[in-house]
Every structure is written in C-alpha cells, then in structure tokens.
Amino acid sequence: MGASKTAHFTDNQNEIATLAKALGHPARIAILDYLISVERCICGDIVNELPLAQPTVSQHLKELKNAGLIKGTIEGNAICYCVDENTLQKLTNYLNKISESILKRTNCC
Numbered sequence: 001m002g003a004s005k006t007a008h009f010t011d012n013q014n015e016i017a018t019l020a021k022a023l024g025h026p027a028r029i030a031i032l033d034y035l036i037s038v039e040r041c042i043c044g045d046i047v048n049e050l051p052l053a054q055p056t057v058s059q060h061l062k063e064l065k066n067a068g069l070i071k072g073t074i075e076g077n078a079i080c081y082c083v084d085e086n087t088l089q090k091l092t093n094y095l096n097k098i099s100e101s102i103l104k105r106t107n108c109c
Contacts, residue, residue, distance in 0.1 A: 016094050019087065022067030027052060027060045032083065035070065041082040043075060 006014050022028060027050060034049050035042060046061070047054045061081060064070045068087040072079045 012094075015090065018067050019069065019091050022063050022069055025060065025063075027056070028064055028069075031057070031060055031064060032069065035081060035083050041073070041080040043078040043080040046081065 006017075009017075023032075030050055031046060034046060038045075047057045050057055052060075061070065061072070065072055065081075068084055070081050071084045072081050074080075
C-alpha cells in the first residue's frame with residue numbers, strides 16, 4: 001500500500017477532501033440534518049433520532065467533529081453538539097465556486 005500523498009496538494013484541497021470524507025456516510029448526513037433542523041445545540045438527543053446504537057452514533061459524531069463540521073461543548077456530564085457555521089461556509093464557498101465555473105462553460109462534453 002502506498003503512502004498518502006496529501007503533501008502534494010494545497011491546504012484547501014486537503015481540507016475540502018476531509019470534509020467530503022466526513023460527509024461520505026448517510027448517518028453523518030442524518031446527524032447534520034438533525035442538528036440543522038433543531039437550530040440549537042443538542043445534548044444526548046441524537047441517539048433517539050437515529051436507528052443506530054449509541055456507540056455508533058458517538059463514532060459518527062467523532063468523525064464529524066474531527067472534520068470540523070460540528071462543535072462539541074461539555075455541559076455537566078454531557079457533550080452538546082451544534083453545526084460549525086465557519087466550516088459549512090468554507091464548504092459552501094467551494095461548492096459555489098464549482099457551480100459558477102460550470103455555469104460559465106459554453107462548450108462541455
């Protein structure tokens with residue numbers, strides 16, 4: 001197995017790839033959808049919203065947090081999660097850049 005070649009790409013390219021990888025599982029999309037829909041930080045309710053075991057949900061939350069898509073703060077003995085607006089804005093900017101580029105094309109296969 002070859003070594004990772006992430007050093008050959010820009011910081012932005014690596015960051016977008018990390019975000020895309022974190023979004024690559026439907027459970028993580030469901031978690032983000034839920035966090036967006038409640039419009040506030042959630043402490044512990046996420047497990048009740050998904051058809052997954054608590055350890056599985058925790059692992060998906062960890063992946064989303066490591067990618068920077070969500071933030072977690074400790075309140076008592078619980079961790080409260082919410083969407084990280086700054087990271088979502090970076091992703092939005094990137095996707096808008098792609099959309100604008102495609103719309104400008106006049107000749108494409």
